[in-house]
Amino acid sequence: MSLINTQILPFKAMAYHNGEFKEYTNESIAGKWSVFVFYPADFTFVCPTELEDLADHYEEFQKLGVEIFSVSTDTHFCHKAWHDTSEAIGKVKYPMLADPTHQLSRNFQVLIEEEGVALRGTFIVNPEGQIKTMEVHDNGIGRDAKELLRKVKAAQYIAKNPNEVCPAKWEEGAKTLAPSLDLVGKI
Template sequence: MSLINTTIKPFKSTAYHNGKFVPVTNEDLAGKWSVFVFYPADFTFVCPTELGDLADHYEEFKKMGVEIYSVSTDTHFTHKAWHDTSDTIAKIQYPMLADPTLQISRNFEVLIEEEGLALRGTFVVNPAGEIKVMEVHDNGIGRDAKELLRKVQAAQYVASHPGEVCPAKWTPGAETLTPSLDLVGKI
């Protein structure tokens, strides 16, 4: 069963954020757009390229009212150590959630049980706590923050324009579609 349109399950975590350890729960997401970006582990290879790319686009997400949460099964202490030793990770200003109990990774169905690591999963969550976008990659395939930004823009547009849908490669300002019997077979 797909997680699309389901409500996220309750969770508790400690995040490393802006030089501090802070608690984060599912209740903190209420009323806001959120993006969860799961990755296998700190101190790895593809992960810093993705998290650095997100850091480079973080202000764009913030302007749209979106909070980014990176999540791995590492501890918050490991996140701090990585942040303190990597120039790429030092750019991160969004919360880095720790999931050593594997609860969050299981909730989002990205946990590789036999390894205790998460797949590369990306989830866009609306202010009601419903998952509107999900994408899961093999761990050897990196993601693109610009494409994620576009998907969030589309999700926000559809949420604020009932009855309209965004076609492939839609970007803000481009034409949308209004599904109807008149469109059947004409696209």
């Protein structure tokens, strides 16, 4: 069953964020756009390239009122150690959520049970706590922060303009479509 338009389930997780350990819950993120980026494990290979790419674009997400949450099944202590020792991860300014109990990974249906790690899952959550986009794929395939940024802008646009839709490759400021009977078969 798809998670699209479902409410995120209650959670409580510790995070390493800006030199501190902080607790986050579903209630603490309410009222804001959020992006959850699940990855298999700290101190690995594709993961630091993705988290660094997000760090390089973090300011753009923040300008849109979006908080990024990276999530792995590692502990918040492990996140701190990785942040302190990796040049790429040292750039991360967004919260790095710890999921050693697998609660979040199960909630978002990305846990590989037999390995105890998450698949690469990306979820855009609106201020009401509903999942608006999801992308889950094999752990060998890295993601692109620019494409995620485009999807966030599209999700925010249609939230403000519910009678319009964003076509393929839509970029901010480009023409949208207004679905109607007259439009059927004309595209």
